[in-house]
Amino acid sequence: MIYADNAATTKMSAAAIQTMIDTAQNDWGNPSSLYVHGQRAKEILEQAREDVARVIGAAPREILFTSGGSEADNQAILSAAALGRKTGKTHIISSAFEHHAVLHTLKKLEKEGFDITLLDVHEDGLIRPEELAAAIRDDTCLVSIMFANNEIGTVQPIRELGAICRAKGVLFHTDAVQAVGHVPVNVAADNIDLLSASAHKFHGPKGVGFLYARRGVVLQNLIEGGAQERGKRAGTENVPGIAAMATALTEAHSHMAQNAAHLTAMRSRLIEGIGQIPHSALNGDAVRRLPGNVNFCFEGIEGESLLLLLDDKGIQASSGSACTSGSLDPSHVLLAIGRVHDVAHGSLRLSIGEDITEAEVEEIIRSVREVVEYLRGFSPIWRDLMAGKKQFIL
Ligand SMILES: *Cc1c(COP(=O)(O)O)cnc(C)c1O
Numbered sequence: 001m002i003y004a005d006n007a008a009t010t011k012m013s014a015a016a017i018q019t020m021i022d023t024a025q026n027d028w029g030n031p032s033s034l035y036v037h038g039q040r041a042k043e044i045l046e047q048a049r050e051d052v053a054r055v056i057g058a059a060p061r062e063i064l065f066t067s068g069g070s071e072a073d074n075q076a077i078l079s080a081a082a083l084g085r086k087t088g089k090t091h092i093i094s095s096a097f098e099h100h101a102v103l104h105t106l107k108k109l110e111k112e113g114f115d116i117t118l119l120d121v122h123e124d125g126l127i128r129p130e131e132l133a134a135a136i137r138d139d140t141c142l143v144s145i146m147f148a149n150n151e152i153g154t155v156q157p158i159r160e161l162g163a164i165c166r167a168k169g170v171l172f173h174t175d176a177v178q179a180v181g182h183v184p185v186n187v188a189a190d191n192i193d194l195l196s197a198s199a200h201k202f203h204g205p206k207g208v209g210f211l212y213a214r215r216g217v218v219l220q221n222l223i224e225g226g227a228q229e230r231g232k233r234a235g236t237e238n239v240p241g242i243a244a245m246a247t248a249l250t251e252a253h254s255h256m257a258q259n260a261a262h263l264t265a266m267r268s269r270l271i272e273g274i275g276q277i278p279h280s281a282l283n284g285d286a287v288r289r290l291p292g293n294v295n296f297c298f299e300g301i302e303g304e305s306l307l308l309l310l311d312d313k314g315i316q317a318s319s320g321s322a323c324t325s326g327s328l329d330p331s332h333v334l335l336a337i338g339r340v341h342d343v344a345h346g347s348l349r350l351s352i353g354e355d356i357t358e359a360e361v362e363e364i365i366r367s368v369r370e371v372v373e374y375l376r377g378f379s380p381i382w383r384d385l386m387a388g389k390k391q392f393i394l
Contacts, residue, residue, distance in 0.1 A: 084141025125154030153293025162191025300382030
């Protein structure tokens with residue numbers, strides 16, 4: 001079995017599993033309790049906060065633990081919107097290919113009277129900084145642009161985008177769920193005010209993540225109750241999950257350069273090998289993308305059948321985000337970069353992990369070629385294309 005769906009979730013690392021077990025077994029006290037057992041859990045929690053903060057160049061007090069990336073996205077955006085509302089600023093800028101945790105939160109704000117501008121994503125899967133600069137208005141309270149896209153893997157010029165926001169005095173949030181632990185992220189150098197991350201995308205457990213909020217940015221709480229997380233998120237903390245997240249992130253960060261070098265080499269070979277299939281196209285810039293992401297469109301086939309047949313061959317991949325597979329709508333990300341419906345339907349995302357071998361990469365290439373050829377063999381669209389009744393797009 002070859003697992004090539006790391007953008008959907010990753011396997012927990014052995015060290016993260018061990019931390020989770022140890023914490024659950026030995027340090028199961030409530031961090032809010034004053035006796036020694038509780039205070040030991042509190043120490044673990046604060047050590048995790050320090051570890052996570054160090055990796056992204058933040059101060060520990062700027063890290064708020066959440067249930068994952070979706071919650072962090074919601075809290076970041078709703079907090080900035082609340083601050084904006086107070087000062088009469090109700091314009092928000094984002095992009096058309098954000099994760100639904102961002103897009104759906106913006107939809108909700110739009111219904112409440114906010115004006116939302118979604119920047120165009122160019123064919124290369126990148127946002128143009130000058131277009132962001134031109135879109136910022138006097139009443140803009142927030143810019144939210146993802147660090148790296150979860151479907152096509154493109155990595156935005158975050159530092160430049162952040163600098164533009166900083167210069168204009170607008171809060172800058174980035175959904176960095178796909179980036180943290182995989183590419184260098186530094187909130188200070190990158191001019192980031194708010195950042196979302198999720199443990200299960202960097203070999204930590206599911207159901208835990210964090211929100212970085214620069215000192216001075218006032219957060220709204222989504223969950224009312226106790227005084228945990230400086231009063232910004234009530235509920236007894238998920239200490240084993242948080243400790244395991246810190247272990248996973250520290251580990252991912254310390255091996256980042258070496259992992260990226262290996263993944264980039266494997267990615268290049270996949271792009272080269274799969275790119276030889278006629279009437280196929282890579283989605284997103286070939287270089288400015290996550291080390292482990294490969295995303296192709298193939299003309300004349302359905303992504304769903306492609307995935308099922310690859311699964312039969314022991315290869316687990318995706319046609320887009322886990323949240324949209326199962327629905328027949330083409331990916332909003334592929335439409336955002338200008339792929340037409342027909343072509344967007346025939347997409348394949350391979351998000352490979354650090355332990356992938358050269359032999360596995362060759363097996364993926366061979367299998368994708370076989371399956372695409374097989375499916376085209378009885379595709380009516382392909383027949384029309386070959387007969388010249390329809391024009392090839394790719
Ligand atoms: C996975 C993902 C999320 C959601 O994170 P969860 O922890 O699963 O809630 C948000 N944004 C991006 C870009 C993601 O890839």
